[in-house]
Amino acid sequence: MTSMDRNERPAFRRRFGLHFGLIVVCAIVLLPPLWVLRTSFVPEQLSYSNELMPAFTTDNYSALLSGRFGQSYLNSLIVALGSVLLALPFAATTGYAFARFRTGGRWARFAVLATQMLPPVALVLPTFTLFRSLELSNSLTGLIIVYAALNLPFLTWILMGFFEGIPVDLEWAAMTDGATAWGAFWRIVLPVSMPGIAAAGVLGFILAWNEFLFALVLSGPKTATIPVALAALQTSNGVQIAKVSAGVVLAILPLVVASRFIQRFIVQGLTFGSVK
Amino acid sequence: MASIELDRVSKLYGNGNYGVHEVDLTIPDGEFVIFLGPSGCGKSTTLRMIAGLESISSGDLRIGGKSVANVAPRDRNVAVVFQSYALYPHMSVRQNMAFGLKMRGTDAAVIDAKIADAANLLGLQSLLGRKPAALSGGQRQRVALGRAIVREPAAFLLDEPLSNLDAQLRAEMRLELVKLHRRLGRTIVHVTHDQVEAMTMGDRICIMRDGRLVQAGRPLEVYADPVNTFVARFLATPPMNLIPATLQAAPGEGLSVLTDSGAVLAVPARHRNAYGERVGRRVILGVRAEDFHESPDKPDWQKIAVRVVAVEALGAENVLIGQIAGQPTGKDDARPTGDDKPLEIAARLSRYFTAPVGSTVELYIDPLPMHLFDPETELVIARPSLMGATR
Numbered sequence: 001m002t003s004m005d006r007n008e009r010p011a012f013r014r015r016f017g018l019h020f021g022l023i024v025v026c027a028i029v030l031l032p033p034l035w036v037l038r039t040s041f042v043p044e045q046l047s048y049s050n051e052l053m054p055a056f057t058t059d060n061y062s063a064l065l066s067g068r069f070g071q072s073y074l075n076s077l078i079v080a081l082g083s084v085l086l087a088l089p090f091a092a093t094t095g096y097a098f099a100r101f102r103t104g105g106r107w108a109r110f111a112v113l114a115t116q117m118l119p120p121v122a123l124v125l126p127t128f129t130l131f132r133s134l135e136l137s138n139s140l141t142g143l144i145i146v147y148a149a150l151n152l153p154f155l156t157w158i159l160m161g162f163f164e165g166i167p168v169d170l171e172w173a174a175m176t177d178g179a180t181a182w183g184a185f186w187r188i189v190l191p192v193s194m195p196g197i198a199a200a201g202v203l204g205f206i207l208a209w210n211e212f213l214f215a216l217v218l219s220g221p222k223t224a225t226i227p228v229a230l231a232a233l234q235t236s237n238g239v240q241i242a243k244v245s246a247g248v249v250l251a252i253l254p255l256v257v258a259s260r261f262i263q264r265f266i267v268q269g270l271t272f273g274s275v276k
Numbered sequence: 277m278a279s280i281e282l283d284r285v286s287k288l289y290g291n292g293n294y295g296v297h298e299v300d301l302t303i304p305d306g307e308f309v310i311f312l313g314p315s316g317c318g319k320s321t322t323l324r325m326i327a328g329l330e331s332i333s334s335g336d337l338r339i340g341g342k343s344v345a346n347v348a349p350r351d352r353n354v355a356v357v358f359q360s361y362a363l364y365p366h367m368s369v370r371q372n373m374a375f376g377l378k379m380r381g382t383d384a385a386v387i388d389a390k391i392a393d394a395a396n397l398l399g400l401q402s403l404l405g406r407k408p409a410a411l412s413g414g415q416r417q418r419v420a421l422g423r424a425i426v427r428e429p430a431a432f433l434l435d436e437p438l439s440n441l442d443a444q445l446r447a448e449m450r451l452e453l454v455k456l457h458r459r460l461g462r463t464i465v466h467v468t469h470d471q472v473e474a475m476t477m478g479d480r481i482c483i484m485r486d487g488r489l490v491q492a493g494r495p496l497e498v499y500a501d502p503v504n505t506f507v508a509r510f511l512a513t514p515p516m517n518l519i520p521a522t523l524q525a526a527p528g529e530g531l532s533v534l535t536d537s538g539a540v541l542a543v544p545a546r547h548r549n550a551y552g553e554r555v556g557r558r559v560i561l562g563v564r565a566e567d568f569h570e571s572p573d574k575p576d577w578q579k580i581a582v583r584v585v586a587v588e589a590l591g592a593e594n595v596l597i598g599q600i601a602g603q604p605t606g607k608d609d610a611r612p613t614g615d616d617k618p619l620e621i622a623a624r625l626s627r628y629f630t631a632p633v634g635s636t637v638e639l640y641i642d643p644l645p646m647h648l649f650d651p652e653t654e655l656v657i658a659r660p661s662l663m664g665a666t667r
Contacts (some may be wrong), residue, residue, distance in 0.1 A: 169362035172329045177427070178350045178379030187375075191366045 040245035047242040060246035069247060071222065072229035077254075078140055079215075079225055080208040083147030084201050087155055092197060094152075095159030096185060100168070109160075112153045120150075124217050131218060138220035146218065147208040154207070155200045162196030163189065202262050206255055226251045278340050278353070278430030278463045279305045280326060285335035287321050287487075295321045297487040298335065303465065305340075308457045310478035310495075311467045314510070318487035319467045323433050326465060327356050340430060350379070355424035359436040361416045363408035369419050370404040376427045387426075394422040397456075414445045421456070431463040438473060446470075450477055471511055475499065483507050500645070501661050505654040508562050508647065514595060514622035516647075519561040523554045523648065533561050533648070537619070538602025539580050544644050550659035551648060559657065562647040565595065568623030569640045577640040584631045585620055594630075596623045601636050 039047050040061070046054040064070075094112075097103040104111075127146060128137060136142035166189060174184035190197070212227040219228055230247045233240050280303040287295040296318040303309050311319035324330040325337065328349035336343055344352050355376070363372050370391060377387045395401045398418045408416055417437060424432055434453075438446045454477055457464050468474060474481045475495045482492040483506075491503045502508040502516070509515035519535050523543075526532040531543040531551055541561070543551055569577060582598035599618050623639060631637045648657045 167360055167362065169358045169360045170364065172324075172327070172349070173356065173358060173362035173423075174364070174375070175329065175349045176327055176352075176354060176356045177376035177423070180348075180350065183379070188364055192364070194366075 036245045036248050039242055040249045042242055044240060044242040047245075060242045061250070064243055064246050064250070068221065068224070069226075069229050069250075072224045072226050073250065075140060075219075075223055076209055076225040076251075079143045079147060080205045082140070082144035083151060083208045084204040086144060086148040087152045087204060088197065088201055090148075091152055091155035091159050091200065092190070092193075094156045096163050096189065098156070098160045099163035100171075112156055115153045120213050124213055127214065128217050137218050138223055140223055142218055143215060143223070143225070146214050147211060150211075150214070151204045151207055155204050158200045158203065159193070159196060162193055162200075166192055198262055202258060205258070209251075209255065279303060279338075280431060280463060280465065281336075281338040281341075282322070282326075283336040283338065285322070285325060285337055286333050287318070287325060287330060288333035294318075294487045296325065299484075299489045301482060301489060301492060303463060305463055306461050307480060308454075308464045308466065308478045310474045310481040311465065311484060312469065312471065312474040312481050312510070313484035314469060317484040319469075319484045320435055321487075322484070323356075323435050323465060323467050326431075327354055327433050328352050329356075353430045354433055355427050355429040355431075356433045356435065357420045357424050357437045359439055361408075361420040361437075361440075363416055363419055363423070365408050367407070368404065369400060369406055369408070369411070369422075372408070372419060373404075373423045373426050376423065380427075390426045390428075391422075394425045397425065397459075398422050413441055414449070417441060417449060421453075425456075425460070429462070431465065434464065434466040436467055436469070439468070439470070453477060471513060474511070481511075483510065497661075497663055500663050501656070502562075502647070503656055505560060505562070505649050508649070508656075512564065514565045514624070517561075517563045517565065517621040518649070519563065519600065519619065519621065520651070521559055521561045523551060523557055523559050525555050531555065533559065535561060535600055535602065537600040539600045540602075541578055541580070541641060541643055541646075544576065544646075546644075547646075547659045551657060554648070554657060558651050560649040560651050560654075562649055562656075563621075563641060564645060565622045565624040567642045567645055568596075568621075568625065569642065570625050570629055572640045574642065576644070577642050580639055580641055581636050582621070582623070582639050583636045584633050586633060587629070587631060589627070591627065593627055594625050596625055596629065596631070596637075596639075597621075598623065598637075 038053065041056055041058065042049070042053070043055055043057050043059065065073075098109055098112075131137040131142050131146075134142075136145065170188050170192065171181075171184040174188045175181065179187060209225075210227060211225075212231070215225040215228045216231070219225060224232070226247070230244060230251065233244045233247060280301075282299050282301045284298045284300055285296060286298050289295055299318075299322060311322060313319045321330055325332050326339075328344065328347060332345050337345055339352055339354070364375065367375065373391050373394060374387050377390065382390075391404070392401075395404060398421060400415070400418055400422055403411060403415060403419070408419065411419065417440075420437065438449050438453075441449060450473060453464075453466070466473070466477060478495060480492060481495050481498055483490045483498065485506055491498055491507050493501075498507065499511055502511065505516075505518055509518065519537075521533045521535040521541075524532055524534050526542060529548065530545075531548055533541045533543060535541070568580075568582075572579070581601040582596070583601050584596060584598050586597040588595040588597065597620050599620055625639075645662060647659070649655065650657060
């Protein structure tokens with residue numbers, strides 16, 4: 001046996017073991033969503049069958065979209081997008097102030113993070129009482145405001161890290177070039193931070209898109225978002241598992257498409273601060 | 277007109293430490309001044325205070341005769357070139373150069389003309405459409421300079437702009453900057469830790485240490501007459517040799533220096549008056565590496581035995597690292613380096629010099645340029661300067 005064989009054998013064994021482990025993990029992670037995808041194309045009465053594909057139908061989708069689910073889809077889009085657009089300007093300016101001017105010091109930074117430690121269920125009832133008196137319950141505006149407020153600390157924290165990674169020389173250059181501090185932020189820092197802002201925006205969108213508790217309490221039949229609409233498929237007649245599967249597929253579709261396009265930004269956005 | 281006056285300018289940080297301590301300096305209009313010092317000596321902080329990017333804790337700063345302590349950076353009419361170049365990554369070269377003019381509301385046709393001029397001067401014509409990421413280090417450096425030039429500022433503040441370039445490009449850009457200064461005639465403050473840049477580029481160098489301005493003067497003056505051991509060592513490669521010694525009276529009216537390793541060096545007659553008071557006291561003898569020679573070309577050069585530790589062949593010259601041989605006096609408490617290593621000296625010799633490691637060779641010291649320093653204060657013991665003197 002040559003020395004090369006001796007070296008290659010353990011390498012092969014290690015690689016085989018690694019790949020086998022990865023395949024098992026992939027199967028555990030991927031099989032449930034793939035089974036949901038399969039169930040969404042199977043007639044309701046055959047949905048619990050053990051067969052891989054007993055019959056193929058798109059009825060689950062058409063039934064869902066012809067009902068209130070379509071409206072919920074639109075509601076979710078409006079609420080998620082609206083909340084992100086409302087929260088981002090506040091998050092960007094607050095994050096920049098924390099990053100560059102050390103506003104509030106360490107205490108303020110911790111306070112921002114501390115708000116995320118409160119269980120949502122402790123906030124939902126006071127919010128409901130408040131919004132009912134403001135006539136904001138059962139409205140998309142109310143949900144937009146709530147999601148923007150809930151996501152603001154998180155988005156601020158992400159953007160703060162991102163701004164800290166931007167060399168202060170850039171702002172100094174702009175300020176000696178004739179810009180005010182605000183001008184340097186607006187013309188230089190913001191454009192340079194676009195990947196980070198996009199990453200923060202997408203993460204905020206996903207959080208708002210998936211939120212259930214506040215949507216359940218604050219929305220009505222016309223203002224329900226997707227998570228609420230999906231929960232409503234669990235009726236007194238039982239769980240309509242094929243329709244629920246179709247709903248789940250529809251719900252994650254925009255996230256899959258979006259993440260495909262902005263994966264680059266997310267990775268760049270989340271690593272920018274540490275790499276620079 | 278843009279003279280820059282620093283009037284006891286200090287920068288005090290929150291932790292009570294001074295970044296810059298009472299710096300007093302007047303830079304006349306059109307002068308090319310170098311701030312030189314090791315990392316953390318306060319030279320970049322001083323530059324940023326001139327630019328208005330750092331506040332002044334005390335003292336006053338005047339540009340063109342007017343106090344600018346409370347004037348925003350954008351209103352000081354100075355341009356800064358940063359070590360990182362700080363080019364706006366989302367803008368093209370043209371947009372980078374136009375930014376400062378646009379911020380001042382300059383007419384588009386004027387902007388185009390100025391960019392064309394600067395691009396022509398710096399050889400950037402073909403790069404105007406590119407983004408900074410698509411440029412090499414040298415090109416970025418030129419764009420950063422171009423961005424400063426188009427604004428026609430009263431003063432240029434350069435914060436180690438050459439330190440990220442390779443050696444060859446750095447040498448070229450050194451020359452370019454000097455030419456640029458001659459052509460534009462503007463005040464330039466250039467911060468560096470590179471002694472070659474300091475010696476070759478500026479009208480005047482200001483050496484800083486621990487936030488204080490230690491010495492300011494023409495490069496060759498500072499080189500010839502350093503005020504203390506720090507300046508003596510910092511402004512040369514290899515640094516000035518600092519040898520613990522005792523000043524003693526020699527036969528006749530002469531003086532001589534007895535090094536702790538037992539070598540004796542006669543003090544030149546023209547220094548006797550200056551050093552006369554120190555007879556019998558401890559001193560540090562300062563001899564530059566180039567004042568050691570292989571052969572006695574002049575009668576007043578004095579023989580000294582050196583044990584060879586290493587010979588570094590640099591191509592154009594050989595640097596001998598060695599220990600001065602003699603009868604040790606047992607006084608080694610004043611060793612300036614403060615470590616336990618035997619004192620080593622460096623001598624710049626010709627490229628033909630060779631000697632086996634461990635052997636003892638005879639070298640000849642030119643004693644005239646030597647300095648004596650006080651071992652306690654590390655300050656030079658003043659003697660008449662040799663600058664402009666004939667030998």
